[in-house]
Each structure stands twice: as structure tokens, then as C-alpha cells.
Amino acid sequence: MRSETRPVSAPDASSGAGTGPAPPAAKKSKKQTEPKVPFRARLRRDWQLLVMTLPAIGLLALFHYVPTFGNIIAFQDYSTVDGILHSPFVGFGNFAYLLSEPAFWRAARNTVAITSFQLVFYFPIPIAMAILLNSVLGKRTRAIIQNVAYLPHFFSWVLVITIFQDMLGGAGLLGQFFTQHGVDGVDLTTNPDTFIALVTAQTIWKDAGWGTIIFLAALSTINPNLYEASAVDGASRWRRLWHITLPGLRPVIILLLILRLGDALNVGFEQFLLQRGAVGANAAEVIDTYVYWLGLRTGDYSIGAAASLLKGVIGLVLILVANRVAHKLGEQGIYQRT
Amino acid sequence: MTTITRSNGTRSQLRPVWDEEPSLIGKIGKALSLALIVVVILFPIYIVVLTSISSPKAINEAGGLVIVPDGFSFAAYNEVLGGGVVVRALIVSICVTTVGTALSLALTAMAAYGLSRPGSLFHRPLLFLVLITFLFGPGIIPSYLLVNSLGLIDSYWSLILPSAISAFNLVVLRAFFMAIPGEVIESARIEGASDFTIFRKLVLPLSKAALAVIGLFYAVAYWNAFFNALLYLNDSAKWPLQMVLRTYILDGAPMQTASGTVDPSGLGLAAVPVTSVKMAVLVLAMIPVAAVYPFVQRHFIKGVIIGAVKG
Known part of the structure; x- marks a missing residue:
């Protein structure tokens, strides 16, 4: 998709300062994806593009790549005094500690339960x-x-959770209703037992509508003749749904399932952090909030980084495995662009 | 791929001839489901807005949140906007959103154009650098340590720079730029225009819709950002609106307003019920989104689909 959308732009005809040895032969080889223009000529031709690209790449590099390498502290006994350069290395000690820590397993269990739910x-x-x-x-x-x-997709999590608190909370509309009818203490927003349903309801409210976009787009690509042909053959509405609509959606569904699997350990950090206090860590602690509390509240930077690195690596493995499985099943999966 | 994007409600024709009329039950079921979707989304928003503008009497009689309008009062807004933490937070949020969106949009558009010319120098490795960021996030602890070591703690830039470039937005915008016919750009080149000029005079004016959508995505992200502030701002005087929302409205800490302190857990000010003050702050957090939304929503589908397909 990326390379074929347009022909290689007839390259250096533009740069007015064509004093160099820029060989016009490049124009001939239009079929080739990489034009055979010497490096310096390409630099002279494209330097403006590079100048435009670099600030954004620089920021991404600084705030994405540098911290990614900063994950090295997961293998250290990091202290702010020694810094990342002088803190002692401890190998996989932090990971071993983590795996022996019940609080980590609780967070992992909650995360998996919520994702599956x-x-x-x-x-x-x-x-x-x-x-x-x-x-x-x-x-x-x-x-x-x-x-x-x-619309709700564009509201912040703070806003969404506050709205839910005002609808379903003890002082909210539902609690108000029950109080007026003589039942006190109904509060769905602080109940650990129903928490998993609560967060799912919040996610549905906020993002289900937005999530339809990609399926609507896929639906619009289904050939209407298929529906017509099967209707003429006497297929009912439900049979058309089963035999045409759902198969038409299958590639998108599988793609999203793969992406979801890669994201399985990301259940929405802010959503849980915001409710952890009200519901309690037993139900609301997920890996991300565990990392946050451990690392930034108690100062255990290395253990926290280890937990988040472990999570990232599992996510990466999951997505690659899922993609492999999809390919095996003859589906397109991700990163196999047309 | 381009066929996918043509989904802006083109299925509007009347029912095709081959399609039988659905049964009455089917029709009712469908109408009810659609109504349910709309009501579930709009009802809470209606309650919030109505309560924020209800008179104290209406709020007292309802026992809190108001469902049926019964007298109006804008006292809550006077209370909240007359001074105190919310005003300060609003100013911070508006400034961060404006500056951040301008910066993000400018840098993203430039980079998207820079990476959109086929065969240009280094565009493949640079694009790869962008795409690979989809695969993993750096994690909050190393990010915090980086921002800390850059000396950005308690600086407003910590709310902007770490999230200034969204790889997703960059890829979406790049896809738009690549869809501009190559001949247009080539002919400008032949006439001697530099890439800077082409970008400014040709590409940007042709992409207003795309820029509007990406601008909205950035603006909403800045407006809604809460965690950056939690992580990087220790000084509560610098908090943006979402932090105020969380601390005072969600968690119920006593909040300073124009004429005193509103304490959601106990008794509030006599004149203005706590509930309406809370709801007024919620409405203030919703307004910018609701105000910009109608102008940009019709471009969503295109943007999201291209992004999803490319990403």
C-alpha cells in the first residue's frame, strides 16, 4: 500500500541549483522503487523534507525511544542518587521478586479477568x-x-467516571431514587463485587459508538449484489446476516481481535487509577496501576519498571503469536499490507 | 483502500426492491434499540446540564440531581467562574490546549508531508521509526525519570512535549497527503517551487478537512489529559481542569470558589447547592468538546479508517 500508491515522483527536476552531477538518468528508471540518484544529489533535492520531518522525529525519539531504553533500570537496583549510569545491575532479580509478590499476581489476575470479561x-x-x-x-x-x-469518545475518563458516579453512585441519581423509596446504601460505584461490570459499562458508554466506525466502513464494502442474489434465492434476513454480513466483517473482526490480544494487559490505565481509591485495590488494581503505585508512590522505580517491561514484552509476544495464528488460518492479520 | 472511505452514509437510498419489508416486531425492536442507544448516551448529559442550571429550590426538592426542569439559576456558574481554583484551571487548560495543539499540528503536518514524498531520502527508515512506536509504549516510570531529568517537573511544557507527537495522527495525515495527486505537486516543482513552498501554498490549503480532524484529535487529547498533570505537576496551583475535576468533583475534596469553599461532603454554601456547582464544573469540561465537535465530526470516518488501515 505504501509504495504503490503513486509513481516515484520524477525526482530532481525541481532543484533549481542543478549544478552537481545529478544524473538525469533517474527519470528513465521510473519503474524502480528507489531511484538511482547519488546520495548527495538526493540530499540536495530532499533536504527540505528532512528538515520538516526532523522536529517531530526528534520529539518522538526523545520521549519515546529514550525512555524505552530507560527501561534498563528494570535490571538495576535503581536509586535516584546514583542515576541510571551508576546504579548497580541486579540481573533478573527484580523480575524474580515480582513473581514472588502476591500483590503483583493480584494485579495480573484482575487485569486478565477484566480483559476476558x-x-x-x-x-x-x-x-x-x-x-x-x-x-x-x-x-x-x-x-x-x-x-x-x-460523542462520549471525546470525553475524558475523569468526566465519564464522574458522570457514572452521578448516575449510579450513592449520592447519584440511582442512590437518590433508592433513598426516596426507603432503601439506603445502594452504591454501584464503590462495590468491588460489581466493579468489573461497572468498568465494562463505562467502556461501552464511552467507546462502543466510536468502535462502530471501522465496522461500518467494512459493511459498506460488502457488495450489495451478494445480498440481492441471496434474497432472490430466498435467503431470509437472518440468513443473509449470517452468510454475507458476518463473513464480510470477518477480516476486520480478526484484525481487531489480534490488536486486542496485543493490548490484553492494557485495560485502560486512567479508568482504574481514578477508581482505585473508591473501590479498593482488591478489585481495581491492574498491572498499570500497580506499576504507578509501586514506582511513583513508594519509590520502587526498578520493580515498577520491571513490571511494566514484563507487561510490554508479554503484549508484544501475544500480538505476534496471534498474528501468526491468523496467518495460519488464512487470514490477513496485521502488518501484511497489500 | 479508497473505496472503504466512501462510507459517509451512502446507503441512504430507499429499501432495495429485493429486500422484503421487515416484520412489525422487527421494526419495533430496531426502533427501540436505536432509541435506547440515544437515550443511554444523552440522558446523563441532560441531567448534568439541567442540574447545573437549576434553582436551589429545584435541587432541594429533587434531593440532588434534577430530572424535571423546575426553575433555573446560573448562580453555580457565577460561583465557579467568579474566582477560585476552577478559573485558574480553565486558563491553564485553555492555554495548554491552544499552544499544544498548534505545536503538535504544525510539527505533525510538516513531518507527515516530509514522509509522504515517494522515493525521498531516508523516508523509509524514518517512517519505520514512527511506526515502531505503535508496538510498545515506553512505560510510565522511565518517562517520569526522563521528564524529571530534563527539569520539566512543574513546568507546563511537561503537559505538552511528551505527548506532542502522536504517531497515529502522523500516519493518518501522511495518508491524506499521499492521496493528493502527484501531478499537482510535480507541476509545482517543475515551476521551481521548493518543498517548503509546496507544503505551505499547496498541500496545506488542499488538506483543510484533514487538518481539522487531526487538530481536533490533538485538542481533545490535550483538553482531556489528566495523567501527565498528575505525574509531572506537584504544584496544585498549576493544575489543568481535569485534575481539578478529579480532585474536587470526583474525589470530593473541598474546593475554593468565588465566595468561599465548597465542601461536597458536608454542607455547602447556603446560596448555591453543592450539586449544581459540581455539575457546572462538569459542563465546563464538556463544553469545548461539544462546541467543536459538530464542525469536525463529518470528517471522522475518513480519518479513522485511513489511520486504522495504515496503522
Whole structure:
């Protein structure tokens, strides 16, 4: 996709200062993806593009690559006094400690439980919503509903959680209703037992509508003739859904499942951090919040970095494995761009 | 790929001839589901807005949140906007969002154009550097230590620089730029225009819609950012609105306003109920999003799809 969208732009005709040995032969070899222009001529031709690119790359490098290498402290006994250069290395000691730590396992267990729960109770919702929206024939009605459905995606987690607190919390609308009917103490936002359902509801409210976009796009690429042909052959509405719509969505569903798997240990950091206090760590501690509390609240930088590195590596492995499996099953998966 | 993007509600024709009319139950079920989606999303927003502008009497009678309008009052907004932490936080948030969005959009657009010319020097390795950031995040602890060692703790730049470039936005914008017909750019080149000039005079004006969407994504991200502030700002006087929202509204710490202190856990000011003050702050956090949203939403689909396909 990346390389074929346009022909190699007839390269250096532009640079007015064509004094150098820039060979015009390059124009002939249009078929080739890499034009055979000497390095210096290309530099002279493209330096402005490089100048435009570098500030952004620089920032990404500084705030993404440098901290990535900073993860080295996961193998150290890091102290702020010695800094990253002089702190002693301890090999895999931090990881060993982590694996012996019940609090880490609790966070891991919660994370996996929440991810699995959301896979069942969140993942299918945008698909169903997209199919529903797609069946709305009126253009205006559909546009209005879509715009309403996308809106909460743009609210912050703080806002969403506060709104949920005001709807379902003890002092909120639901609590108010129960109090007026003589039942006290109904508060769904601080109950550890229902917490997993609460966070899933929050995720649905915020992001399910936005999640329909990609499925709507996939639905619009399904050839309408298929529907017509099968309708003529007597297939009912449900059979058309089963035999045409869902197969048409399959590549997208699998792609998103793979991405979801790679993200399995990311369940939404802010969402949990914000509610950890109200619900308690037993239910609301996930790996990310564990890293935050351990590293930045108690100052155990190295252990925290080890936990987050472990999480990142597992995520990377999961996504590669899932992609491999998808390829084996004859699906496209990711990074196999057309 | 381009066929995918043509989904802006083109299925608006009447029901095709081969499609049978759905049953009555089916129709009702569909209408109810759609209504449910709209109500579930809009009802809480309605309650929040209504309560923020309700009179103390209405709030007292309702026992908190107001469902049925019964007298209005803007006292809560006067209270919140008259002075105190919310005003300060609003100013911080507005400044950070404005400066951050301008910087992010400028740098992202430049880099997206710089990487969008096929066959240009180093564009493959540089693009690879961008794409690889999708695969893993650096982790909060090394990020914190970096920002700390750069001396940015308690600086407003710590809210902007670490998240200034979103690789996703860059890739989306690059896809838009690549969709500009090559001939247009080539002919400008032949007439002697430099890449800077082409970018400024040709590419940017052609991409207003894309820039609007990416600008919105950045602006919303800055406006909603909460964790950067939690991590990097120790000084509560510098907090942006989301931190104020969390500390005073969600967690219920006593909040300083124009005429005193609002304490959500106990009794508030006599004149203005605590509930309406809380709701007013929520509304203030929603307003910018709701205000910009209608102008940009119609471009979403294109942006998201291109990004998703490319990413």
C-alpha cells in the first residue's frame, strides 16, 4: 500500500541549483522503487523534507525511544542518587521478586479477568451496533444517531467516571431514587463485587459508538449484489446476516481481535487509577496501576519498571503469536499490507 | 483502500426492491434499540446540564440531581467562574490546549508531508521509526525519570512535549497527503517551487478537512489529559481542569470558589447547592468538546479508517 500508491515522483527536476552531477538518468528508471540518484544529489533535492520531518522525529525519539531504553533500570537496583549510569545491575532479580509478590499476581489476575470479561461483553457490541446502524435507511436519522454515539469518545475518563458516579453512585441519581423509596446504601460505584461490570459499562458508554466506525466502513464494502442474489434465492434476513454480513466483517473482526490480544494487559490505565481509591485495590488494581503505585508512590522505580517491561514484552509476544495464528488460518492479520 | 472511505452514509437510498419489508416486531425492536442507544448516551448529559442550571429550590426538592426542569439559576456558574481554583484551571487548560495543539499540528503536518514524498531520502527508515512506536509504549516510570531529568517537573511544557507527537495522527495525515495527486505537486516543482513552498501554498490549503480532524484529535487529547498533570505537576496551583475535576468533583475534596469553599461532603454554601456547582464544573469540561465537535465530526470516518488501515 505504501509504495504503490503513486509513481516515484520524477525526482530532481525541481532543484533549481542543478549544478552537481545529478544524473538525469533517474527519470528513465521510473519503474524502480528507489531511484538511482547519488546520495548527495538526493540530499540536495530532499533536504527540505528532512528538515520538516526532523522536529517531530526528534520529539518522538526523545520521549519515546529514550525512555524505552530507560527501561534498563528494570535490571538495576535503581536509586535516584546514583542515576541510571551508576546504579548497580541486579540481573533478573527484580523480575524474580515480582513473581514472588502476591500483590503483583493480584494485579495480573484482575487485569486478565477484566480483559476476558470485556472480550465477551464489550467486543461484540460495536459489531452489533454497526449492523443495526447500517440497517437504518434514512440518511438523516442515521447521521444523527451516529453523531450521538460518537460523542462520549471525546470525553475524558475523569468526566465519564464522574458522570457514572452521578448516575449510579450513592449520592447519584440511582442512590437518590433508592433513598426516596426507603432503601439506603445502594452504591454501584464503590462495590468491588460489581466493579468489573461497572468498568465494562463505562467502556461501552464511552467507546462502543466510536468502535462502530471501522465496522461500518467494512459493511459498506460488502457488495450489495451478494445480498440481492441471496434474497432472490430466498435467503431470509437472518440468513443473509449470517452468510454475507458476518463473513464480510470477518477480516476486520480478526484484525481487531489480534490488536486486542496485543493490548490484553492494557485495560485502560486512567479508568482504574481514578477508581482505585473508591473501590479498593482488591478489585481495581491492574498491572498499570500497580506499576504507578509501586514506582511513583513508594519509590520502587526498578520493580515498577520491571513490571511494566514484563507487561510490554508479554503484549508484544501475544500480538505476534496471534498474528501468526491468523496467518495460519488464512487470514490477513496485521502488518501484511497489500 | 479508497473505496472503504466512501462510507459517509451512502446507503441512504430507499429499501432495495429485493429486500422484503421487515416484520412489525422487527421494526419495533430496531426502533427501540436505536432509541435506547440515544437515550443511554444523552440522558446523563441532560441531567448534568439541567442540574447545573437549576434553582436551589429545584435541587432541594429533587434531593440532588434534577430530572424535571423546575426553575433555573446560573448562580453555580457565577460561583465557579467568579474566582477560585476552577478559573485558574480553565486558563491553564485553555492555554495548554491552544499552544499544544498548534505545536503538535504544525510539527505533525510538516513531518507527515516530509514522509509522504515517494522515493525521498531516508523516508523509509524514518517512517519505520514512527511506526515502531505503535508496538510498545515506553512505560510510565522511565518517562517520569526522563521528564524529571530534563527539569520539566512543574513546568507546563511537561503537559505538552511528551505527548506532542502522536504517531497515529502522523500516519493518518501522511495518508491524506499521499492521496493528493502527484501531478499537482510535480507541476509545482517543475515551476521551481521548493518543498517548503509546496507544503505551505499547496498541500496545506488542499488538506483543510484533514487538518481539522487531526487538530481536533490533538485538542481533545490535550483538553482531556489528566495523567501527565498528575505525574509531572506537584504544584496544585498549576493544575489543568481535569485534575481539578478529579480532585474536587470526583474525589470530593473541598474546593475554593468565588465566595468561599465548597465542601461536597458536608454542607455547602447556603446560596448555591453543592450539586449544581459540581455539575457546572462538569459542563465546563464538556463544553469545548461539544462546541467543536459538530464542525469536525463529518470528517471522522475518513480519518479513522485511513489511520486504522495504515496503522
